[in-house]
Amino acid sequence: MIYRELCGEKVSLLGMGNMRLPTAGQGEHIDVDKAQAIIDRAYAAGVNYFDTAFRYHGGESETFIGQALAKYPRDSWLLASKLPGHMMQRGADGLLHFNAGLAGQAPVRSVAEVFERQLEKCGVDHFDFYLLHNVCESSYDFYMDEQIGVVPYLLEQQKKGRIRHLGFSTHGQAEVIDQFLSAWEGVFGFVQLQLNYLDWRLQGADKKVAAVARHGAKVVVMEPCRGGRLADINPRCNALLKQARPQASIASWAFDFVKSMPEVAVVLSGMSTLEQLEDNLATFADDTPLTPAQHRLLLEDVVGDLIDLVPCTGCRYCTEGCPQGLDIPRLIALQNEMSYESHDAAYFILRGFKPQARPGACIGCGACAKICPQGIDVPGVLRAFAARLAADERA
Ligand code: SF4
Ligand code: SF4
Structure with a gap:
């Protein structure tokens, strides 16, 4: 031992x-x-x-x-x-x-x-x-x-x-x-x-x-x-x-x-x-x-085979210009987790978010996507995330 x-x-x-x-x-x-x-x-x-x-x-x-x-x-x-x-x-x-x-x-x-x-x-x-x-x-x-x-x-x-x-x-x-x-x-x-x-x-x-x-x-x-x-x-x-x-x-x-x-x-x-x-x-x-x-x-190799992550590095360049004040990298991290599996912990955390801090609060202005050095389509990611959450709630 x-x-x-x-x-x-x-x-x-x-x-x-x-x-x-x-x-x-x-x-x-x-x-x-x-x-x-x-x-x-x-x-x-x-x-x-x-x-x-x-x-x-x-x-x-x-x-x-x-x-x-x-x-x-x-x-x-x-x-x-x-x-x-x-x-x-x-x-x-x-x-x-x-x-x-x-x-x-x-x-x-x-x-x-x-x-x-x-x-x-x-x-x-x-x-x-x-x-x-x-x-x-x-x-x-x-x-x-x-x-x-x-x-x-x-x-x-x-x-x-x-x-x-x-x-x-x-x-x-x-x-x-x-x-x-x-x-x-x-x-x-x-x-x-x-x-x-x-x-x-x-x-x-x-x-x-x-x-x-x-x-x-x-x-x-x-x-x-x-x-x-x-x-x-x-x-x-x-x-x-x-x-x-x-x-x-x-x-x-x-x-x-x-x-x-x-x-x-x-x-x-x-x-x-x-x-x-x-x-x-x-x-x-x-x-x-x-x-x-x-x-x-x-x-x-192994992780790459298991998951297809949104490649957010958490640099936070996008957050300052978001008119909704969304914590974008945080939301992307949760979506990454939930895209791998229906993770209870991620749902638990999201339930603690006020509606105005959830992915559905994104108005799709695109300011974040313009500034993101990784070229991530943030509004598209958040839209898909919000749709998934809505579908899960209906289920
Ligand atoms: S597209 Fe959504 S997340 Fe991006 S800056 Fe606009 S409101 Fe914020
Ligand atoms: S700018 Fe792009 S990589 Fe940086 S935190 Fe925002 S979404 Fe993630």
Whole structure:
């Protein structure tokens, strides 16, 4: 097992994500015996970073992982969990309500109630790593709300030794990440990002990594295989990768891409079977970075085969002259993401936009297209994007 340093701790580069554990019956409950076998094998092989969250497996994940690790000395494993602030809001009654993603949860008076419940469920007296779950455009105000006081409360818990290291996960844009880290400079030692070779450009992950590194924080990677999609791409791409490295699995390319980055301290994989775990253990026994040629093969040939992106570089030359004040590169980035697949996160972000900031607000004046150094037909792209959104809403 390869180890790296995160907030002064020696962490296994392969981290166990506990959001895709094996399930029993109709899939609604964790198959405890199978999941325990995965945890035991991971622990025996040197994995020491275990990641969970309030909402994983409908709330069962925290309870399971606490029990699964309880037989091992507490100082031999590191537990990370997350506060579900991205699914909470302050109601007119002053209580904190959970949204539809956590339907059935009774409102709470403060985040302290959630935090205490999490410690209790995990059966621990402290979290080694504690994260704000998905700090993004739509949750930013909740996490910054002075009356709710999320960060000050967590800093208090850190002083008491109930949290050792603070971080946050995010699906937000690089600008939001930068803004949040600036607002709490020095507080968050790590940021959990969706990072893989497909999202390097598709979701602007390159800019997100740079924003995190600028603030001296480390990256914990989520979705390195994009939910398993990069473990079996398509016949043409699979053949390309097999030709370049006959012995390596297709999934190992995705892991090697993120392993090659010095900013990365932990790569989470939500492993559902012992076979996946064994494949990952083999990949994480070797720290050889990808060569420049292998890097190009992924970012140019494989990604080029998978998606047809609008080639916006995000230079923002077009935004100043837009009479509608549209954030054009942002909209194009979202359209790129959604042209690849119906991505829930992109819809989630767009729903937070006011109507006058959405693609349908473009009046087609063409000022942006005249100035764009990439020659992009911006009004045409936004028109098509607006039509797609309208069609999706009708569906
Ligand atoms: S064409 Fe649309 S996006 Fe471009 S400047 Fe005019 S209103 Fe803005
Ligand atoms: S000018 Fe062109 S490349 Fe630059 S941000 Fe606007 S659309 Fe993108």
